[in-house]
Amino acid sequence: xxxxxxxxxxxxxxxxxxxxxxxxxHFGTDLVVLNLTLGxxxxxxxxxxxxxxxxxxxxxxxxxxxxxxxLQEREGSVDRLVIGVRRRSPVGKxxxxxxxxxxxxxxxxxVLAVKLPA
Amino acid sequence: MAAPHxxxxxxxxxxxxxxxxxxxxxxxxxITVVATFGGLLFGYDTGVINGxxxxxxxxxxxxxxxxxxxxxxxxxGAAIGAAVGGKLxxxxxxxxxxxxxxxxxxxxxxxxxxxxxxxxxxxxxFVLGLAVGGASVTVPVYLAEVAxxxxxxxxxxxxxxxIVSGQFAAFVVNAVIGNVWGEQEDVWRYMLAVAALPAIAxxxxxxTMPESPRWLASKGRDEEALAVLRQVRxxxxxxxxxxxxxxxxxxxxxxQTGGWSDLGxxxxxxxxxxxxxxxxxQQLTGINSIIYYGTQLLTDVGFSRNGALIANTANGLFxxxxxxxxxxxxxxxxxxxxxxxxxxxxxxxHLLVGLSSLLLPDGVLRGYVILFFxxxxxxxxxxxxxxxxxLMLAEIFPLKLRGFGLGxxxxxxxxxxxxxxxxxxxxxxxxxxxxxxxxxxxxxxLALLFVRTFVPETRGRSLxxxxxxxxxxxx
Numbered sequence: 010x011x012x013x014x015x016x017x018x019x020x021x022x023x024x025x026x027x028x029x030x031x032x033x034x035h036f037g038t039d040l041v042v043l044n045l046t047l048g049x050x051x052x053x054x055x056x057x058x059x060x061x062x063x064x065x066x067x068x069x070x071x072x073x074x075x076x077x078x079x080l081q082e083r084e085g086s087v088d089r090l091v092i093g094v095r096r097r098s099p100v101g102k103x104x105x106x107x108x109x110x111x112x113x114x115x116x117x118x119x120v121l122a123v124k125l126p127a
Numbered sequence: 128m129a130a131p132h133x134x135x136x137x138x139x140x141x142x143x144x145x146x147x148x149x150x151x152x153x154x155x156x157x158i159t160v161v162a163t164f165g166g167l168l169f170g171y172d173t174g175v176i177n178g179x180x181x182x183x184x185x186x187x188x189x190x191x192x193x194x195x196x197x198x199x200x201x202x203x204g205a206a207i208g209a210a211v212g213g214k215l216x217x218x219x220x221x222x223x224x225x226x227x228x229x230x231x232x233x234x235x236x237x238x239x240x241x242x243x244x245x246x247x248x249x250x251x252x253f254v255l256g257l258a259v260g261g262a263s264v265t266v267p268v269y270l271a272e273v274a275x276x277x278x279x280x281x282x283x284x285x286x287x288x289x290i291v292s293g294q295f296a297a298f299v300v301n302a303v304i305g306n307v308w309g310e311q312e313d314v315w316r317y318m319l320a321v322a323a324l325p326a327i328a329x330x331x332x333x334x335t336m337p338e339s340p341r342w343l344a345s346k347g348r349d350e351e352a353l354a355v356l357r358q359v360r361x362x363x364x365x366x367x368x369x370x371x372x373x374x375x376x377x378x379x380x381x382x383q384t385g386g387w388s389d390l391g392x393x394x395x396x397x398x399x400x401x402x403x404x405x406x407x408x409q410q411l412t413g414i415n416s417i418i419y420y421g422t423q424l425l426t427d428v429g430f431s432r433n434g435a436l437i438a439n440t441a442n443g444l445f446x447x448x449x450x451x452x453x454x455x456x457x458x459x460x461x462x463x464x465x466x467x468x469x470x471x472x473x474x475x476x477h478l479l480v481g482l483s484s485l486l487l488p489d490g491v492l493r494g495y496v497i498l499f500f501x502x503x504x505x506x507x508x509x510x511x512x513x514x515x516x517x518l519m520l521a522e523i524f525p526l527k528l529r530g531f532g533l534g535x536x537x538x539x540x541x542x543x544x545x546x547x548x549x550x551x552x553x554x555x556x557x558x559x560x561x562x563x564x565x566x567x568x569x570x571x572x573l574a575l576l577f578v579r580t581f582v583p584e585t586r587g588r589s590l591x592x593x594x595x596x597x598x599x600x601x602x
Contacts, residue, residue, distance in 0.1 A: 018392040047385050047395060047527040048594055069386045069531065105391050 010038040011083070012059075014091040015076050017108070018046035020125055021093030026055075028123045029091040033059040041087065043079055045072045045108075073111040080116065087118060094122045143368055146275045147361045155359045158273055159282055161332035164325050165225055165266035166286040168232050169259050170293020171322050173201065173415075174443070177294075178301030178422045178436050179315040186312055187245050191556040198419050199548030200249050204256020205263065206541035210534065212261030221269040221339040228265065229330035231258040233323060240320045260541065272339040273359060276371070284454055287514060291450045294418055295443030297322075301422075302436040309433060344369070345376035384527035394601040399532055401581050402523055406540035408574035409516040412473050413567045414508045415544055416551040417442055417501060423552075424501070427560060428484060429494035438498050445502045449509030456510065462519055462586045466578045469511025474571030476504035481564035522585050525594040 014029035216224035238251025343352035425435035
């Protein structure tokens with residue numbers, strides 16, 4: 010079994026990763042890290058446990074689709090998805106869409122939505 | 128003006144045996160010559176309107192609006208052709224795409240040459256633009272993919288030179304035709320018809336040229352890729368290079384990762400903003416107003432019709448010379464320094480053109496003084512900002528953002544080119560030559576501020592270094 014985390018290029022993304030590490034440890038599972046940024050993820054600070062694999066984005070696809078596909082590929086083996094959420098302006102949502110909203114509505118497994126500590 | 132090239136930042140590859148000379152070198156040389164006919168056509172078709180426009184105005188009774196439209200509709204076609212052409216060449220292959228483009232070039236040219244009315248001429252110019260835009264993205268990619276890595280930069284540069292040479296050639300041919308058959312009302316048809324020759328040469332030539340090995344490898348057609356490599360590399364090198372070709376094909380897929388959704392990230396928005404700014408300000412120098420309307424401008428400031436046609440060839444010549452100088456300077460001087468110098472030079476030249484046109488009395492002297500400053504502007508522009516902006520567009524984006532970022536910036540570059548081309552005749556008719564150049568000068572000052580404030584130095588820095596700088600500065 011494993012915990013999956015979608016890491017976006019933002020403080021929320023980094024925070025989601027931290028929380029996901031804790032979750033995976035708590036359940037004693039490994040961790041699937043989805044890199045949704047346009048760079049490389051620096052995972053050198055991750056502890057040795059839980060063991061993790063990184064899944065990279067490939068091709069021009071919607072990030073939500075990337076997450077949904079990765080889940081489908083591992084159907085049955087992922088029991089939790091961790092995402093970082095934040096307040097968005099209505100305009101921002103209208104123009105760029107909301108990844109969090111789409112994932113919360115479409116993912117079949119429990120989704121843990123974490124906010125930055127105030 | 129040409130298209131992005133990106134051989135220089137390829138990932139480190141296992142050492143390849145050097146590409147020794149042999150029968151394959153000749154084959155590669157021939158491929159280069161044939162494919163750069165695409166660049167030549169790009170230049171010829173954008174430049175040929177300069178000189179053909181005056182007889183066209185008389186023939187069709189053009190207003191300053193329809194004059195701008197006939198000229199610049201080609202750029203709107205190019206914007207679309209560049210956007211669609213890239214996808215099409217990924218889908219059907221570089222070679223087939225270039226062959227298709229040569230047919231579109233020919234159809235567009237015939238449409239323009241035979242146009243009985245404006246209703247045929249304008250769509251035909253648009254079709255020609257589709258080919259120009261398609262060539263701007265397909266030819267450099269084809270050349271870069273066929274060439275061995277150590278010669279990649281040089282071959283792509285040659286394509287850029289062919290574009291400027293095409294414009295120069297169009298000016299010279301127009302000057303000859305205009306001086307010989309200038310009295311005939313159909314003289315513009317002869318001028319446009321000449322462009323059919325390189326289109327035919329491109330078509331016939333490409334039929335016997337091979338497909339790009341990288342494209343074949345990306346489609347899983349390794350056997351064919353290897354067969355092409357054997358044609359254009361020494362035998363020992365061909366086999367060794369297939370691995371590199373795969374690596375580069377993968378890199379190219381990775382470059383297509385980013386998209387609109389990534390604009391949610393601040394540093395991504397910032398990089399795109401800088402790239403678009405560079406692309407737009409390159410066009411707002413008005414370089415293409417000279418490339419399209421040079422002859423008319425010279426007629427307006429006192430040259431005779433035939434004299435202006437001849438004097439205009441100086442614009443083409445110094446554009447070519449500027450390009451040659453710029454390419455030599457490019458990797459020796461910091462990009463920012465060169466951009467600031469360039470915009471200072473072009474802005475000064477704009478002011479001097481404006482002032483001479485305002486202050487000097489009508490006559491031969493005024494014409495020559497303005498010609499001098501216009502030529503100086505063209506030379507400085509093509510020696511600095513012109514090639515440099517293309518280079519910076521190619522190296523500013525982190526790999527995963529490149530396909531998307533470059534696409535957006537190049538599209539807006541063509542659109543700006545279109546708008547400036549459309550507005551120039553109306554601006555000249557409305558506020559006069561000197562005020563038009565004062566507007567360009569004001570835009571130049573804005574460009575200087577933009578470069579000073581926003582544009583980072585990209586020379587000698589790896590993509591990784593740049594990316595982490597953007598991340599640090601803008602998140």
